[in-house]
Amino acid sequence: MAQPLLSIEQLSIAFRQQETERRVVNTLSLSINAGETLALVGESGSGKSVTALSVLRLLPSPPVVYPEGDILFHGQSLLTASEQQLRSVRGNRIAMIFQEPMVSLNPLHNVERQLYEVLSLHRGMRREPARAEIITCLERVGIRQPAKRLNDFPHQLSGGERQRVMIAMALLTRPELLIADEPTTALDVSVQAQILTLLDELKRELNMGLLFITHNLNIVKRLADNVAVMQSGECVERNRTAALFLAPQHDYTRRLLDAEPAGEPVPVAPAAPLLTVDKLQVAFPIRRGLLKRVVDNHYAVKEISFTLRPGESLGLVGESGSGKSTTGLALLRLLPSKGEIIFDGQPLHAWNRKQMLPVRHRIQVVFQDPNSSLNPRLNVLQIIEEGLRVHKPGLSAAEREAHVTAVMQEVGLDPQTRHRYPAEFSGGQRQRIAIARALILKPDLIVLDEPTSSLDRTVQAQVLALLKTLQARHRLAYIFISHDLQVVRSLCHQVVVLRQGEVVEQGNCQQIFTAPQADYTRQLLTLR
Incomplete structure (x- = not known):
């Protein structure tokens, strides 16, 4: 048999x-051949990302040590390789797509500069031919009008x-092995399908090996040749x-396969609207010239209207860039907007920052x-007690700690870890910390922007059950932003389908899922 492209042998x-x-x-023992895809699945904290980062020795040593085993690339050890040898492999022969793009991208450099740096370092390309390849690659990964986004x-x-x-940054180097750590987590189903098709095409075109880390079993079924299931650091x-x-x-594999989102939304009692939104618009100015004068406006959200009762959930769905998160930020009054936002009878759209402070905890x-x-x-x-310090200053330190312990248990976190820092947790665990921080003030309305996207299916089911329990107990209203339509159907009473800032379709969630009227909605439902 041919030698594996990557071989992980008895690694601890x-x-x-x-x-x-x-x-x-x-x-842990795994192997990947050229032209083959291995999917690594398991709950958050099971060791998937740590394993992926160890392949390129990206974890600091100390504190990370490798007590036994080895990682071989083309039969050569990466654990004993020198820094010079690793530099010739990293990004060039083995590329990686990281889980959290906002952390991985340099906030001070524009898109073109960051992608050109890859082509310049690894393929020695000059700027003009590099620009053409960058535009082509951005188009292939689904960026609309890529030349305007550089x-x-x-x-x-x-x-x-x-x-x-x-x-795009990872694919520009045309690597022999691509490590993809949750690469489609933040993508809607239409772009997700496009990216998976692209990865499959490139795998065949370059005879590339692919280590694909995900919690989405539908992707695994479509893309992977082999699957390794991890739990608590073991395969x-x-x-x-x-x-x-x-x-x-x-048993754990069976639990993963059975953990698809299901169930019905929590019943809603008749009540006056908690939130009324009328013709909400959000526009960003387009500036040109030396003096950066405003020459036009880009409308990220165009006239959204809806009402939301206590205990009710509204799902905002659509492709990335359709205005879902922008709508959420406008409702929180974190972005300037036009139109009316009436919360519990109060005109939030007319309030300034100081007037907003007393209702922030709600x-x-x-x-x-x-x-x-x-x-x-x-x-x-x-982190979790920060809201209590601001909005409930009369609580003692012991009382705040008791509240933190209780809410950590509710979201499935070990309270004994409350003195650790975010970097010591997995991506899914960090999301649960963020959910706990929002829940501790017992608000009336929570805007949830992709809250389960980084969670594996078993934890996702646990968080959805928690959200439903809290909703029934405290009559919480949710604005639920997501591209996971199964999750939306399980939790939401209403749904608004957005595309390029415009409402394509809205109404009762179950009716729209059963009999969608718009072609775009039907397309989304077909791809899920």
């Missing part, structure tokens, strides 16, 4: 601190657009994809990217 990974050593991966900075892109730039099952889905052997938010929204200098206790 541990975090060593002084005399203590905590193993996060234990005797001067955009990361903060000017949507979450899905940032992820597509990251994918509990490994098989060909078709065989694993047909007859899973391990409207909370869970942002899409937990690594950007959590302060890395604060531990989990300090």
